[in-house]
């Protein structure tokens with residue numbers, strides 16, 4: 001496990017960690033992969049959740065001015081609450097992953113930051129099977 005301190009726009013110093021991962025598909029051998037993740041602190045999650053809730057409370061009354069009023073406000077509240085729940089649930093962020101598909105051996109790469117789920121589902125770009133990524137924390 002190698003820690004790589006990096007600068008992030010959100011935190012003063014963010015820490016990304018390279019960890020071993022596995023790509024699994026039922027009926028096929030597990031394939032090792034390399035992932036770079038970042039643990040999110042409670043303070044980061046609270047801040048992001050608060051931003052999402054504040055944006056929701058600003059946007060919902062604004063969109064409610066447009067007829068037919070109520071559906072826009074309810075929609076904005078729903079989207080805002082869903083966004084806030086996702087920010088709160090983001091305990092780890094997956095920044096990078098590289099491995100191979102267990103079925104077709106196509107290279108699997110994730111190079112953008114996403115919320116890490118356990119297990120993290122991804123679709124193979126070649127054979128389109130739904131793969132599961134498990135990261136050893």
Ligand SMILES: [Zn+2]
Nearest residue numbers: 101104124127
């Ligand atoms: Zn595949």
